[in-house]
Amino acid sequence: MHFSLVTLFPEFFDSPLSAGLMAKARESGTVDFSFRNPRDATTDRHRTVDDRPYGGGPGMVMLPEPLAVTLRALREDAPRARILMMAPRGRRFTQQLARELAREEHVAILCGRYEGFDARVEELFDIEPVCVGDFVLNGGETAALNVIEAVARLVPGFMGKEESGEDESFSDGLLEYPHYTRPEVFEGLPVPDVLRSGDHGRIAAWRREQSLAATLRLRPELLPEAPLTETDMAFLRHKAAETVERPGRNLHCALVHYPVLNKEKKSVAVSLTNLDIHDIGRCSCTYGLGGYYIVTPIEDQRRLLDGILRHWTEGPGLAANPDRGEALGLVRGADTVQDAVDDITRRTGQRPLVMATSARGAGDTTVGQVRSILAERPVLLLFGTGHGLSPHLVAACDGTLRPVRWMDGYNHLSVRTAAAIIMDRILGDCY
Ligand SMILES: C[S@@+](CC[C@H](N)C(=O)[O-])C[C@H]1O[C@@H](n2cnc3c(N)ncnc32)[C@H](O)[C@@H]1O
Structure with a gap:
């Protein structure tokens, strides 16, 4: 899978894309990256990429011209690339969108800076604004890294065992169950007995219940959309009844x-x-x-x-x-x-x-x-x-x-x- 990054700061990605599984995935060719800097598409002596906003107000806005030149070149090289624009007002980035993007061959990501992009860029190109959370970052690069990591790890071959991307928080609409590793007792706290029982059926049932209980306690708003069985519902009903602070x-x-x-x-x-x-x-x-x-x-x-x-x-x-x-x-x-x-x-x-x-x-x-x-x-x-x-x-x-x-x-x-x-x-x- 190929990611194109349109950014004023390509060097920002050096370290995060060179560590751990991402480095291995690049080596094996599972994912690769290319960078386009709108500054390279400027024609003036100062290589200007921003200007003051019409209507006044604080901050600077990214000029449409260098972006348009960059995006036209991108479209020519990769006519079928899906182009995302990192923007607080965009569609919320979720595990579901990550799964959808992992099926693409080429995802391009525009990283904004300053007050963001001149609005006409979005009118001229087929671009999807995407937001990584209801907060404002300095620039789109950290937001793009969120998208890259979440998508890349779902690309077949990225993780050792492909199923591991299917058994995590949000993969089935719920939060994940808790994990434990050695030692058996840590600072007086033992690992739950069931996890040492070797009984895979009981372990799976316990994990499902932990997952349901954590979602009910921490993110109850996820439950209405989560696929639930009758057993899940009976468990949640019982759990909700004993939660005194409802x-x-x-x-x-x-x-x-x-x-x-x-x-x-x-x-x-x-x-x-x-x-x-x-x-x-x-x-x-x-x-x-x-x-x-x-x-x-x-x-x-x-x-x-x-x-x-x-x-x-x-x-x-x-x-x-x-x-x-x-x-x-x-x-x-x-x-x-x-x-x-x-x-x-x-x-x-x-x-x-x-x-x-x-x-x-x-x-x-x-x-x-x-x-x-x-x-x-x-x-x-x-x-x-x-x-x-x-x-x-x-x-x-x-x-x-x-x-x-x-x-x-x-x-x-x-x-x-x-x-x-x-x-x-x-x-x-x-x-
Ligand atoms: C300082 S922000 C601009 C914020 C913009 N003036 C607003 O209030 O919506 C600069 C850039 O960071 C990126 N960015 C900031 N917060 C983001 C978020 N929550 N999700 C996605 N991108 C974000 C966008 O690319 C944005 O153009």
Whole structure:
């Protein structure tokens, strides 16, 4: 496989491409490299490759001309080369992309410097921007080295045993299991017995479980896309249940019936609906929430709620449908939002962060922010009935979640649907 590197600093690659397995792979001809320096395509006395940005601002931009000359020469020599451009705004580099690139005969990589490339280069040539992570490096050379190493080691013949590239982190969507070598006991820590048992079936099963447990603990966002068997799922379910710090338990929600807006935008109290109590209760239970509050100060509505809850949690409904009893066991009445806040504070020992939800406005908090807060403290999500939470209640909250489907013209969801979507976005299957 051939890599062409378009760089102002070819010498940058001297040492990394001359060490270890890479050196051997070059010797055996498994991979080889060529370098093109855009500075060689300049025509002025100073061999200029950059200039100030139009529109002002800091830094310099790589001139399009030397790059265009370099890329035209590259295209002529290697018409089928796949050309990547290292750029923070590019497609994220992953093991999957590495596998895809390892099937190419020729990969060319453009390494940027300064503020990057003049944007017209990308319009003129068939180039794929690629990013190695959400951070900014000084130049594309270190990013290119990431790509080269990850791709080259998947090229047949690079590693002694070809399978070793198939049994690693990300190769099957999971993190890898832990490795151990001699001595058997190191500073008091023994190697797990199973690894010395010689029983290959047990070792494989143990490794799979370690891999699943590590992914659940460290990178749960990988699990929804990972291919999982029923055995894997049963193991993860069991593991998740014993992980006490699952953040779903820190999430609480309240369905507010007062103060909410009516059609005329006046603050009013609205009546309870059986469907909202049941459906949001079932959703809260499914996502493992810490509690679901029905907020209404109206006495007869509270009595109605108590009657419904008694029926399902201790009355005839419980025997008829115990699952429903479990879900409604999570529901509590509260006269005001403050009462719900006080109840959570009493039960968890921490005052919850109160987060409003709304179909309008820009919001000031993202789902990701709520997810990180949950790791530290409880959050109470407020859902409004009627035409939404009253503005003075929203203003008293600690924040407002960005609306669901805010980019579309129509986002009139029922409160049950909005609650389900928001819970899923915050907690998904694996948080
Ligand atoms: C200082 S950076 C330019 C950053 C650019 N102004 C921006 O904010 O996106 C210079 C060069 O480093 C490379 N680079 C920096 N961070 C990168 C990343 N995370 N992934 C891929 N390339 C990166 C690119 O080639 C880029 O043109």
